[in-house]
Each structure stands twice: as structure tokens, then as C-alpha cells.
Amino acid sequence: MRFLCCFRTFLPLIYHILSLYCRNIFITLFFVLLFQVNSFAALPLEVTVEGVEPELRENILATLRLYVYRDSERMQEKNILVLYKESDDDIRAALGPFGYYSPRIESDLKKVGDVWHATYSVDKGRPITVGKMHLEILGEGNEAPYFEKLLGERPFAPGDILFQPFYTKYKAKMLRIAFAEGYLEAKFIEHRLDIYKKRYKANVHLVLELGTRYRFGELHAEQEVITPELLRKYLRYKKGDPYRSVQLFEAQQYLYRSGYFKNVVVRGDTDQIVGEEVAVTIKAEPLDKFNKYVIGLGYASDTGIRATLGWYNRLLNKSGHRLRAALQIGERDSSLQASYEIPVFDPRYEKVATSAAYQDQKWDSTKSKILAAGPAYIYSSAKLKYSLGIEYRNEDYSIGSSRGRSALLVPTFSGSYLFARKDARQTNSQLKRGVLFSVNVRGASEALVSDASFLQVQLDTVAAVSPIDKWRIIGRLTLGATEVDSINDLPPSLRFYAGGDISVRGYGYRTIGSRNSAGDVIGGRYTTVASLELERSLSEYLAAAVFWDVGSATVEKEPDFYQGAGLGGRINLPFGQVRLDLGVPLTDVDGFTVRLHFSITGEF
Template identity: 30%
Template structure:
């Protein structure tokens, strides 16, 4: 028992004996932060920084190793002649190890040789990688930059299909006598591989449909970008729960075959809702989506709304185009009924459209047969039939919600009808929209929005057009401070708004990001939908916040409308969707 107590006493005594602290100070590398970090990682004694110190003999030994460790840690950054002063002392129960470092001038690059051979020797991207590196004649030698550039060249070569890439020469020669260095890097890309056979695995969808998604063939040169685009196109189809693309490299044939496995999503999705608004009263809504009706990927959507003052039914049948990722055909039937302060009409529409997409550019060609029953501003009931062809072009390059670059988007729509081809009215209508987000500083930007529209029509025929074909404005995305579509020409009842043949809307918004996912805004909006020669702009102004969430940008604004005849003095606006 006495022996046990003695051992226990010795154990506690040894623990208390070495309960000293250790502080490490590194001076002289304030202007060379990356080199400082490397020195900290290389120093064995730095592992005990602000921690319990080891035994005194080990502290002294670690301190003696420090100069050599510091010198080696500085070499990758070109410092081959550093002066290092060490100091180790103990103050109370704390060891203080101080290293004063004068790195002196880094060694310079006296000779720089880059060579690119093989099939990729004319690829501009490799020359750009070299050019963008920090390696320059007479510049300080930085081995870290050299290794980073070499790794970037290698990875880019693989991503472009140069799977036989090698570096026959890769050396850095340092002459300490002349204090100069030579960098010599030679890359041989070899031959560029091409895509090989593509094999699909699907339990349901037609192979013919799946192959129409391919953006490659066996003569296409391999690139990771092409493979990623194919993955994105298949994911965006909304057919598949999972898409797995497995490339393999056939070095003998210099091919990259693809093995693609797709798992279908649930075939049907239905939703329903109930709500109330002051404009249309109680409402029931329903949405049905058939993601695919058959093995060829045909889709079907039903959108229903039943309310006291508004009813809507949309039935849309979609057929994939020749290139399903970028084109499709829609065949639709629409029924719209509205009897509110803003509109009084019933419309039956049968139509078809063809949509083509390329990058951020979209073209939509459509033709609609409309049967409209409506009330004019004078209260006269009319019935009009129109055959309306239209074309819409949209450009959308929204890519970054943290607004590091300019954002530009826009659209232009042209539609019309003629009495000579199945219509009761002659008209041509043009509408253009545009948005620009302009960065001012890292956390501030200006957002400009504009809309312009004009309907070319004889004055006597103007009110033979349904209000659904005329312009109105006001609401969350146009002139805030006013009701949705609450700005336009007056109708035959007091405070009733009817559409106009012309449209002008402008918006100025200042956005300041005050946290990672949050921004505040201040804005001024103005707009009018009118028939006369000049607009009578209705102004609104206010403030709001933006939350860049995973479900989209949540926008909450409070706006003041300065024209009381057309709406509330103050109005709240809530919107969830795209960035701008």
C-alpha cells in the first residue's frame, strides 16, 4: 500500500513539474504571410504554441532544431539566405521561444523555359495557365507557384482528354554562388482522346429518346465540360430521380466510352390549395403534373383555379423536340374568367408553341386562337375572335446572386392579328423588358429595370381587344406601392382600371449587402399604362430586405404610392423567386 502511494505521489509530482506553458514568437515575416504560414507548419516547437510545454530538455532540443526547419520552410518561396536569431527564456511558468527572421532578398529566376509538345501544343488554355502564373523572368522564385501551375496544367490536360500527358522535363536549378535560378518545364500532352460508345441503362424510357439528349458522338473530342453538360441536360429533363454517368478510359483505342444509368422519378405529382384574397375572394387551386406519359417522354400539366371572381384552367401537352434539352413543342387549351375591379372578361384559347433554348437565349414561336368575351370601359359587352401568332425572344444570364459581375437580362415579344386571316381586329403589339444589375462596390449594386409596350391599332378598334391583350402595371415586380395591375386607364365604374395600349415602366434600386445572405434595398419606381401621347407616371418608393435562401431570393418591401387615386398610400410586397 505504501509503495502504491509513493508511485502515485511521484506521478502527480511529475505532472506538476512539467505543467509549464510555451509561447512561440516569429518575427520578420509580416509581409510574407504564406511563407509565415509555412514556417509555422514546419516548426516542430510550434505544435506546443500556447499549450502545455514538454519537458525542459525537449523544449531546448526543439529550439535547437528550429533554425534548420525555418530555413527549409523559406526555400519554396525563394529565400535561400535568411538570417535567423533564436532566443529561448523562461519567465515564471512560461517558456518563450522567439525567432527573429530576416529573409533577405529572394533568389531571382534568371532563365525560364516552357515547352508544350503533343497534339495539345496549340491549345490556348495551356499558354493562358502559364501566362497567369507568378513565374516571370527576374521575378522571385516561388516553388509553390511552380507546383500549382504544373498541377493546373496536368488537371486541365486530363479534363480535355489528353490522358497520356507527361512531363519529360520538370526541374528547378538553384545556383547559390550566383544567387540565380533556372526553371524548365516541358509538357507532352500526347494525343487527345475522343468519346467512345455510349450505353444507356433504363427500365422505362425509350433508347431513341435518351439518345436525343446526347451532345456528343464518336468523333467528338473528349472534355469534362461536355460530360457535365450532358449530366445537367438529363437532370433538367425532370424525368429522372438519379443520373449516373460513368466514363472509362480505353488507352489502347484512345476512346472514352460512357455508361449512363437513369432512374425515373415518380410519374405523377398532384397538389391542391385553399386561400383568400380581397381581389378575388375565396379560392381553390389544384395542380397536376404528369412528368412522363409514355416512353417517349411526353408530358402533361393541369393548372386549375376556382374563385368567386376568377376562374382559370390550363391544360398543356408537351412533346420533346429533336434535341429535348433545348427544344420542345407545347399544345394547350386555356380558359380564363375574371370579374374584378381590374378586368371583366372570359377567354377560351387553343394554341401551340415551339421553344428553342441555347445557353441563356430562348426563342418561342406560338400561334393562339382566342375567343374573348369582355366588357369595354364604357360597359359595352363584346365578343371577339382572333388568330394571334407571336414570337418571343428572351435573354437571361443570371449566374451569381452575390453580384460580383454585371447581370443583364431582357425580352422582346411581338404578336398581332389581321382581319384577312381569321380575326375580327387588326393589331400589332410589341413589348420589351430589360434588367441590369451593376456592381458599384463589393457589397453594393444598382438594379435598373424597364418595360415598354405599344399596341398598333386603329382607335375605333382599340376596345375590340380584350383587356387581357392590353397593358396594365403595378405590383410586386413593376410599380411598388400599388395593387397588382392597379395602374391603367379608368373603366366605366368608379375606381375600375382598364388596360391601355401603351406601357412605360422604370425602376431604380440600390442594394446593399450587410451579411452573407442578407441585403437591404431602397427603390423608386414609376410607370403608367395609357392611351394618350404622354404617360402620366405614377410614382412609388420604399425600402426592403433580401434573403438569399436555398429556395430562392425572398424579397420583402414596404412601398409608398404617391398617387392615391390609384392605390394605397402604403403597401407591403412579398416575393419569392429569382434574384432579379
């Protein structure tokens, strides 16, 4: 009892002492932790590498741990010293892939004030060069042209510096080509670099074993948009053909570009191979809307204001048929046309279109109303386009006070070829660089329900070059000739004219041509039009140009040239283009005159 009483007496004192002790411990720990936090702040460190090319310097810095971790909070004095001692190994590791295995390195580390400075002077030394190369592809099919070409594209020539990324890239290319050609189990049975540092030589050994070449198997199509027969026409392989992944990629591209689908995925089921065949799965989603509507507004000095309304049904039925129609209402050019299209043969490029059109045109003293209809076979790829068709044309027209009517059954051929790279076309279908050649041939015979016999050939060439950045030179040439008894046997739509926004600027639309006794322009049987334009790009959307045009349209073979020159501006917009040209006529003009040529087009 006496002990308990004493304990109770000293209990407040004990509590006070313990509380004071705990407070002291807490305060001590607080300052220790605060010091530790401050001590973990990274010390200022500068790293300099000298004596090597920028490419090598960048690789050294990317490998040098003293530089990589320089901003780390753990980069304290102790760690700086440790990593500095290991710097030589880091630098050697960075230079090795570039073929330098014997560098001489001088380094220095010092502290100036609060800042550490690490300096490295590197002499990369004598490089390792390539001696022997053993490149081989084993297995059935190893003599294929693409493998022979691959072996001919050796990663090194004897004596080249051993730049290891070339070796790695070439090794990956060998496997990539083998896999792409259906050798899905291809593997290297030998792949090594023998490096002899004392001799400064390296030998390359790459031996690829092809293994089994797999073939295309069953097709599994998960779609109900088009018929299986039409779908298969987009696949340029047959079951049993060697499996080539590029053909699947191309099929996916063309199916998507067909306009029938919203999304398309074509893949080979390489994870479920049956025997030596790889099944192909196609998943395709239908479009949300098959009908597409287009509203267009435009103005041109030649034809005045115009408005266009278009309708396009991209899939009329599962056989891939399409239907399109367009109505244009303009001051001097109005039309209504419709076309029914059927994919044939290779649907990626080929179709048959049956078209009908009505057109009402006016210019100068000429008026023309045309009703035309007929079928045509059309081929259209990125570079080559051509069509072969037959068209019945009925045209009522008047030129001044004279009137006429023409009924012709006209076989036609037209084609074009683009000599240019894939990026040759820019927005608004302008030719950026290259040459576009076009030909148009048509005719008629009185023996085939026609009012007249004629044969007409027209050649067009557009060339564009860009010798200096932001500058473009564009040249155009049109040659045309018609074999016909009399110009009066041809309706205005089949005669040649010159002058206007896209012909000889400085003159009115179709005002250049032979004239009748009343002074009315009646066109010609022959034409020559040429243009040279220098264009300077001012920004992504703006350009300025100077031009010179010359043209003739005559009944007789002898040309009667008219010339025009001027300057202009271009505005390229997401929905179309604005063109403004100021043309000055240089032939048969009294005094100085300027003609404005302005056009703007857009579709929404």
C-alpha cells in the same frame, strides 16, 4: 530429515521476509511510475517569431517542430534543447518555398520561472528570382488553342520571386488540362527547378509529353427510363470524338436536371481502354414518383385571395413526354390550364408544348373570359429564353355597360436574355445583379380567321446593381405599342394598362388608362412604365425599400403620366415572398392619400 525439519521451522520467517520485500518493491515501483507520469506532463513553452510578414510567420510556425510539438507530453527539457538546436533548419525549410534561401536568424532560449521562452528574429534576406523559363508541350495536338493559352499563362515573369506553390500549381494545371482533353498518358519528361543560391537566380524547366489522345468509344447505358435515342441526345459527342472528361460531367448534369431520374452517374471506363477508345458507362435510377403535386396559396391587393392546385407528370412515356395542369381559384382571377410537352432537337433546352387555358378575370369595371389554345416551340437556357407559337384566342368581355366578343388567331414571339453572372438570380426569381431584357411580339390578320388585324410590340428591361454591400438599386422600364385601327378592335387582354402592385404603386390595379365617355378605363394602344427602387438588406430574410414609379397607358401616342412614390418591406421565405408597399399617388389627387400594396405567395 533433520534438514527438512529445520526448513519447516524457518519457512514462516522466509515467507514473511519475501512478502515484505515484495511490498517494498511494489511501493517503490508505484512512486517511480507516479513520478514518470508527472514527468511526462508537457513543460510550459512559448514561441515567438519576429521580423517577417504574417504569411511567412504562419508557415514558419507550421514547420518549426519546437512550436508544433509544444503541447506534447514528451516535450521535456532535453527535447526542448534538441529541437531548439534544429530550429534554424526548420525556419530555412519554411522560407525556401517562398523564394528565400539565405535568411539570417537570431534566436534565444531561456527559462523564466517554470516557462520556457524561445524567440526568433528572422531577416528573410535577398530572395531568389526567376531567370529563364523553358515551358514546352510535345506531341500531336500540342498547337491546340487551349495548350497555346496555357503556355501563355506562364507561372512567373522574369524577375519574379520564386514562389514555389505557383510552380507546383502550374505543373498540376498542365497535367489536368492534358488529361481533360483525352491525353490520358501525358507525363513530364522534364520538370525541375535549377536554383543558384549564390547568384540568387532560378531557372524553370517543364516539358510535358502528351502521348496518345484517346477517343470516345462504346456507350453502355444501364437504365430503362427513357429511350436510347433520347438518352443519346443529352450526350454532346459522337463515338470517335476526342475524349474530353468535361463532356461527361456536363452529360451527367443535364441528365439529372432533366427531371427523369433520381440519380445519374456518367463515367469514362479509363481502366478498361480498348485500343485508343474509352467506353462510357451511364447508370441512372428512375424517380420514386413521376407525379408531382403543388398546392399554392397567395394574396395580392391587385387580384385578392387565390389558391392554386398543380399537377405535373414528369415522365408520361419513355420518349420523355410530360403533362402538366394547374387550377387557380381567386377573387378576381381564376384559371384552368394544361400543357403537353415533347422534347425535341436538343432536349436540354428545346421542347414543343401544346397548351390550352381558360381564364376568368375581373378588375374595376371590366370582366373578361378567355379560352385559348395552341402549340409553341420553346427554347430555354440559363440566360437565353424564347418561344415561337400560334394561339387561337376567344374572349368574351364587358367594359362598363358595353360588351364584346373577339376571336383571333395570334402568332407570337417572346424572348428574354439575362446579362449577368451565374449568381445573378437569388431566391424567388429576383434579379440580384445584372440586366434582364425581354421582348414580346404578337399580331393577327383578318385574312387569317381573325376578327381584327393588329401588331403589338412590348419591350421590358429590369436592371439591378449593388454598388455598396447590402444596398441594391433596381430599375424597370416597359415600352409598348400597338398598330390597330381602333382600340375597340382589341379585347381587354391585349390592351395596355398601368397601376397596381407591379406597375405604378399608389394607384389601383389597371386604373391608369384612357377612359370612355362613361368614365370607364378602357386601356390603351401605347404604354410607358418606369420604376426606380432603392433596397436595403436588413438580414438574410428582411429588406426595406423606397421607390418611385411613373406610368402611362393611352389610346393616342401622347403619354399621360401618373406618378407614385413610397416605401416598403420585403420578407424572403423558403416557400415564397411577402411584399408590403405603401404608395402615395402624386398625380391628379386631391389631398394626401396612401394606398397599401400587399402580396404574399407560397407553394408547398
